[in-house]
Amino acid sequence: MAERIGYYPGCSLHTSAREYDLSSRAVLKALGMDCCEIPDWNCCGASSAHAAGHALTYALPLRNLIMAEGVGEDLLVPCAACYSLLRSTEVFLAINSGEARKLQADVESVMGKAYNQKVKVVHPLDILTRSRMLSKIKDKISNPLKGLKLAPYYGCLLVRPEIIAFDNTEQPQKMDILLRELGAEVVRWSYKTECCGGGLGITQGSAAAPLVNRLVTEAKKAGANAIVTACPLCQANLEGRQSQEMPVFYFTELVGLALGLPESKKWFASHLVDTSEALAQVEGGLSGGR
């Protein structure tokens, strides 16, 4: 029977990063997990709320944690920015400072609902790299990603701030482990956790572009055919602002491809950079072919 897990998509996954939403749900379903979207979730405020003040920074995510309680024990959050903020809020409340207690009481009174701090915020990479899950993936791979050379790009918010304790802040490994399991070659490069300037994407495109192009150039130098990310802002910024032609995949899309899920073709069609050349060697393995 499928295992139920709470799911928080966040705003981007319903609009500009739809392929991340669809591929996350499809991959987890194929691996026996049922993503239950939490009811009436709100924007967690990542990008801007931190600039408006401390209370808002944690209060917006907290409303979601309260809505998530009872849906499932784990709350799955694919967007790196939402993950970082929801997880920081979980840790902030667990530390149980006077400020945290006051905030929790305030938000509880707005919601008319108590919060028992039972929700555990997790990232799909946490789940997919558990040993039981890795062996399940191994068994189900029908289309190994042989010949694909990938640059795993963690960016900022998947690994920082340190308190979220996702992985090492300078040399994270979870995505590397997963991509290798899929049969791909993971290149070594020094830019795994360098910022792409996504936060400047809308307002200061000319400042973001050099940061983007440096990452793409370095990935190419390392021998990669594509970059792999877990962040909608990084994905849009890296594909939208590069002056080269390197596709940027969500890791979930590649898991779907390796598992031979036919719907993965639709995800790749929504990329701003053409993915067909990078995937030419492996896409033939999909049922129906190209």
Added chain:
Amino acid sequence: MSDFLEFLEAESGQPISRCFQCKKCSGGCPVSSYSDVKAHQVVRMAQLGRQDQLLGSTKIWYCTGCKTCHARCPNGIDISAILDVIKGQILNSQQLPAVDLPAFHQSFLASVKRHGRVYELGMVAGYKWRVKKWTEDKELGIRMFFKGKLSLLPHRISGRQQVGKIFELQKKGGRLNG
């Protein structure tokens, strides 16, 4: 200790006084080359109580909040958290500096307050209206639209009132009551 330093330390929760200017923060900062006030200088100015210089800088808004400085600081200082306090003061005072980034934050938060979620198209339009830069990135927007990456209508949540009250909490009980 200056009042400004005391205020910043209390509001940001950062041990600003501990900084001994090793400059690892500026070495790893992705926007160092764009900034007139680099990361280590933000901390030094805070230590010296140079409020006007920090509040008046247009370049502190370039901080992307990547938190590389925090991850590498031997004293555990999160410089983006210090800048958030300063930005919060400026946003609350409504005396915005001549730079587009505050307008982005205003548009983003207005969208969340109104719909409960970010309505990307409306948020970007609100931002463009505020800064009067209609044609910038027009082509990228069109490409995204044709790839189905922009939804035309907002997704509104039914708990909008609750979200509104959460915004009120910031005004009333928030530490940055400006």
